[in-house]
Amino acid sequence: MNTPELTAEENDFLVSTSQVNAEGVHVWQFDPTCPVDVVRHKLSGRYPFRMNRHEYYEIVFLRSGSVMWQVQDSMVGENEGDLFIMTNPKYHRVTEHSSSEIQAESLFFHPELVKSAWGSDFRALEDFFSRDRSLPHVFPAECGLPQEIHHLIQQISTKLPATDLRARLTVRAYLKMILVLLMTHAGMPERSSVTGSDRRRVAFDSxxxxxxxxxxxxxxxxxxxxxxxxxxxxxxxxxxxxxxxxxxxxxxxxxxxxxxxxxxxxxxxxxxxxxxxxxxxxxxxxxxxxxxxxxxxxxxxxxxxxxxxxxxxxxxxxxxxxxxxxx
The missing domain is CATH 1.10.10.60 (Homeodomain-like)
Incomplete structure (x- = not known):
């Protein structure tokens, strides 16, 4: 499958309009039978995004250029070959301090998609990825992880749209491999009953x-x-x-x-x-x-x-x- 190409103008329009509501929540139109998508972006720091958050997981491999992400009130840099991770509902955006020409490949998916593959361990998975300090937002190219995950993202893209059971099972298997790699590199901490994500949801709801x-x-x-x-x-x-x-x-x-x-x-x-x-x-x-x-x-x-x-x-x-x- 060839993943869709978006121009900088199209993608800016996509993120900045009705897909971001008054709460700043970005809603991606997933296939309900298999809520995962791979998108190749052509972005630009000339078209900075509006701050937004979302419940789905976002993994961005930077093919070229450099991105300065704003995550809440912090700034995080991503360079060519790096991997950006957003697995908790924090407000974030690509800022105007990024390169004028950026090529990126993004994986979006709902964590519920891999629930059956993790069974009783799914709650521990959610706890790990929702913690503020469990996972860095950027993994540098030098650590080798971005290339491994990018390869798996490309494998997922060949199975989309996942129109049959075999394709959906294959996508779930690749997603599980990605999550295991992330946990292995970051280290699995002790489980906590209240996560940073839980506290943020309460704050958002208020x-x-x-x-x-x-x-x-x-x-x-x-x-x-x-x-x-x-x-x-x-x-x-x-x-x-x-x-x-x-x-x-x-x-x-x-x-x-x-x-x-x-x-x-x-x-x-x-x-x-x-x-x-x-x-x-x-x-x-x-x-x-x-x-x-x-x-x-x-x-x-x-x-x-x-x-x-x-x-x-x-x-x-x-x-x-x-x-x-x-x-």
Whole structure:
């Protein structure tokens, strides 16, 4: 199977739009019968992502370039041949400090997929991969692990889509090998009854009333003090706790969310740019343009033009393919 190729613009659009909700949760459209996917990315530091988190596991092998990841409020560097791991629901993103041209191969999968293969040990597996200090986010090429795991990722890609039982069993076997390799290199600690992942989920859940409010009222003024009142916290406690949970200040988080909504409108409608700004909560157009450019490395007009160009290119490819197929 040939894994899908995404341009930098397409992939940025993919991650920045409706697949990331008000809670900052990125939802990947897995095949429900076998929730695993392998994707080759062409990324760019010119198109930094919005902070997001997810429940699935993410393993990224860097084929070329360098990436500066933001994980919560920390920065983690990944170079060519390194492996980036995200197995707990922390907010993270590719930042603008990354190379302008990046090629990566990513493995996404739900840990439940290997539950049957681990049996009663599955809980211990979850505990290990959810701990803050069990696993480093980056394994360097020099340790040899990235090449081993990349080979297994490539083997998985040849079995996708896993449309029959044999293919699904093979994918699960390769995933188990990957997880065993990661645990072997990191070392298996003593099991704990409460994990870092459990604590983060409780913290995320506590902020759900605020995230629901933002989803409904992002076009209206919402100040940090308004948010603190929703959460029944003092302003100072709210600012500190929100930063600990999301890795961002409330104003930065809200701006990122509003810009993502603006990207959706710019890509899916002909609404004038001034109206897009107002619709997404930016009362001042110059401020809207400044924040949009800071977060996407493009003006709203440039972004709309880029999306239109990508779509025209894809429509041309479809028309050409159809012509040659029917000729």
């Amino acid at each position: 902020f759900k009333p605020l995230f629901q409010l933002l989803e409904k009222r992002y076009s209206e003024p919402v100040s940090p003090n308004d948010a603190a009142r929703v959460m029944h916290m003092s302003p100072s406690n709210f600012r500190r706790t929100f930063k600990q949970v999301t890795g961002q200040s409330f104003v930065s988080y809200l701006n990122n969310f509003r810009v993502a909504k603006a990207q959706e409108l710019l890509a899916s409608s002909d609404m004038p740019i001034s109206e897009v700004g107002l619709e997404t909560g930016f009362c001042d157009q110059s401020y809207f343009g400044m924040i949009f450019r800071r977060l996407t490395q493009a003006t709203p007009r440039q972004y709309r033009r880029q999306i239109q160009q990508v779509r025209r290119h894809k429509d041309y490819d479809r028309a050409t393919s159809s012509y040659f197929y029917n000729a």
